[in-house]
Amino acid sequence: MVLEPQSGGVWDPDSLDKMLDSVIRKNPDVDTKRIYCVGYSMGGKGTWEWAMNHPDRFAAIIPKGFIPDLSKIDGMVDLPIWAMVGDKDSRPRVEGIPAMAKALKKLGSTKVKISVFEGANHATASGRSKNEPGVYEWLFSWKRE
Numbered sequence: 188m189v190l191e192p193q194s195g196g197v198w199d200p201d202s203l204d205k206m207l208d209s210v211i212r213k214n215p216d217v218d219t220k221r222i223y224c225v226g227y228s229m230g231g232k233g234t235w236e237w238a239m240n241h242p243d244r245f246a247a248i249i250p251k252g253f254i255p256d257l258s259k260i261d262g263m264v265d266l267p268i269w270a271m272v273g274d275k276d277s278r279p280r281v282e283g284i285p286a287m288a289k290a291l292k293k294l295g296s297t298k299v300k301i302s303v304f305e306g307a308n309h310a311t312a313s314g315r316s317k318n319e320p321g322v323y324e325w326l327f328s329w330k331r332e
Contacts, residue, residue: 190206198236221246221331224250225249227313231253232250234250235255247329249270254279260291263291263296265298
């Protein structure tokens with residue numbers, strides 16, 4: 188099952204959590220140990236914010252082309268994260284994503300990785316991220332304990 192929530196503005200992690208709870212209640216076959224979240228740009232920020240507020244919901248996340256908020260990353264240390272950005276994207280993204288990985292590793296994370304796409308701006312990094320070798324194999328290899 189794939190859910191693709193859409194937002195006309197800022198993502199609300201608690202609202203997303205309620206939506207997921209409703210989907211799980213209505214679909215008891217959903218494997219709650221294999222829930223993943225992936226998003227680009229505003230979707231990357233939504234992925235990050237949701238996982239930062241509710242890290243225990245996800246087996247792994249792939250936030251892409253976003254500006255990370257590091258205020259609550261302590262709870263994300265054990266969450267597998269593969270973040271992606273183009274090296275020609277905005278400075279807050281280009282500098283923020285490696286800083287996020289460094290901060291998580293400093294806290295003890297061994298499950299964070301990043302891809303920085305050479306020559307890609309915010310628009311072109313989206314396509315590059317979808318074609319990153321091994322990305323979906325990596326994502327679906329994770330399962331919550």
